[in-house]
Amino acid sequence: MSGPMVLDETDERILTVLTRNARATFNEIGSVVGLSAPAVKRRVDRLVASKAIRGFTTVVDPAAMGWTTEAYVSVFCTGVVAPEVLARAWEDIPEIVSAATVTGAADAVLRVVASDVGHLERAIERIRRSGSVDHSDSVIVLSRLIERTGNGREPVEPQDS
Amino acid sequence: MSGPMVLDETDERILTVLTRNARATFNEIGSVVGLSAPAVKRRVDRLVASKAIRGFTTVVDPAAMGWTTEAYVSVFCTGVVAPEVLARAWEDIPEIVSAATVTGAADAVLRVVASDVGHLERAIERIRRSGSVDHSDSVIVLSRLIERTGNGREPVEPQDS
DNA sequence: TCTGAAAGATCAGGTTT
DNA sequence: AAACCTGATCTTTCAGA
Numbered sequence: 001m002s003g004p005m006v007l008d009e010t011d012e013r014i015l016t017v018l019t020r021n022a023r024a025t026f027n028e029i030g031s032v033v034g035l036s037a038p039a040v041k042r043r044v045d046r047l048v049a050s051k052a053i054r055g056f057t058t059v060v061d062p063a064a065m066g067w068t069t070e071a072y073v074s075v076f077c078t079g080v081v082a083p084e085v086l087a088r089a090w091e092d093i094p095e096i097v098s099a100a101t102v103t104g105a106a107d108a109v110l111r112v113v114a115s116d117v118g119h120l121e122r123a124i125e126r127i128r129r130s131g132s133v134d135h136s137d138s139v140i141v142l143s144r145l146i147e148r149t150g151n152g153r154e155p156v157e158p159q160d161s
Numbered sequence: 162m163s164g165p166m167v168l169d170e171t172d173e174r175i176l177t178v179l180t181r182n183a184r185a186t187f188n189e190i191g192s193v194v195g196l197s198a199p200a201v202k203r204r205v206d207r208l209v210a211s212k213a214i215r216g217f218t219t220v221v222d223p224a225a226m227g228w229t230t231e232a233y234v235s236v237f238c239t240g241v242v243a244p245e246v247l248a249r250a251w252e253d254i255p256e257i258v259s260a261a262t263v264t265g266a267a268d269a270v271l272r273v274v275a276s277d278v279g280h281l282e283r284a285i286e287r288i289r290r291s292g293s294v295d296h297s298d299s300v301i302v303l304s305r306l307i308e309r310t311g312n313g314r315e316p317v318e319p320q321d322s
Numbered sequence: 323t324c325t326g327a328a329a330g331a332t333c334a335g336g337t338t339t
Numbered sequence: 340a341a342a343c344c345t346g347a348t349c350t351t352t353c354a355g356a
Contacts, residue, residue, distance in 0.1 A: 015226070021218075022183035022218050026343080026345095027343070035330075039330050043329095052221060053221060053222075053319065054222055054318075055316025056182055056217070057180055057219075058183045058216075058217050059214070059217070060215065061215055065168075065173070065176070086306055090307060094309075098305075099305075100231070100306055100307075102303060103303065109300065139264050139265040139270065140263060141262070143244040143261060144259075144261050145244060146261075146271075147259050149218050155216025157215075158214065158217065187339070199339080
């Protein structure tokens with residue numbers, strides 16, 4: 001589909017702008033990075049095609065959606081399990097916001113978001129029922145302190161249009 | 162600044178569209194939710210003003226940015242520490258992608274992203290130096306299995322325009 | 323020097339805001 | 340009505356034959 005993923009400095013600056021505001025116009029981006037709008041569009045299209053950009057999304061206040069309960073779940077499996085097997089077992093559980101295999105005693109750490117404690121309990125039960133889980137250990141989130149996008153860059157508060 | 166945050170079903174459907182693609186036009190959103198473009202714009206503006214929408218952002222492949230090393234860090238503090246104090250102590254450490262106080266033995270769980278193991282080590286040292294941390298326990302991520310936005314809705318792969 | 327690929331600028335038309 | 344998106348076309352640069 002497309003070649004390797006080589007980002008020059010202009011690409012990174014475009015990503016910085018788009019990370020702060022995914023709805024920035026090509027003109028706005030161009031005036032920051034010093035390019036014309038069509039030139040910016042070509043680069044953005046290329047970043048999308050090369051999968052460097054995974055998508056454009058909106059950060060919604062979880063409280064506004066009624067998703068107020070959250071937990072970190074450490075999962076311990078029986079025997080050796082391939083990461084791909086775990087990914088396939090869990091990808092259909094929408095309450096799982098992130099999952100990763102880790103070093104240490106646990107095999108994987110999941111982050112689970114639910115509407116209330118009952119909902120959370122059902123989600124964790126479903127996780128434990130999924131293949132080769134021996135046991136799990138959950139801690140419930142009390143306060144969210146920091147929540148960023150993962151590039152050291154946060155979305156910026158939208159301005160009035 | 163603005164009234165309370167009351168979302169009707171149309172608002173939620175607008176948020177669903179914008180979560181899947183933050184660059185959707187008002188027309189596209191309108192054709193999904195059955196509203197005219199100006200009507201959609203008024204609602205989106207209201208959602209932004211009421212802070213139900215925190216921002217629009219772009220999901221970048223971390224590997225493309227060279228941020229390939231990641232860890233979960235459990236932090237144990239001495240004595241009782243207010244969440245706001247922790248938030249203030251850590252907000253200036255950009256490697257921290259998320260942080261939350263939790264139930265259980267640990268006081269907080271952080272997720273830290275860095276460019277390599279050395280960078281990760283320096284970030285963790287900085288965290289441990291920040292006020293009232295007694296000790297910490299880190300596990301390093303081996304494979305990322307799932308990564309979603311946190312509303313049970315993922316951004317969708319952008320289409321060619 | 324010539325040629326082709328890559329990257330940017332300008333412009334026009336249809337669309338979105 | 341004004342701003343924006345986007346395809347078409349033209350220019351520049353640069354590497355390799």
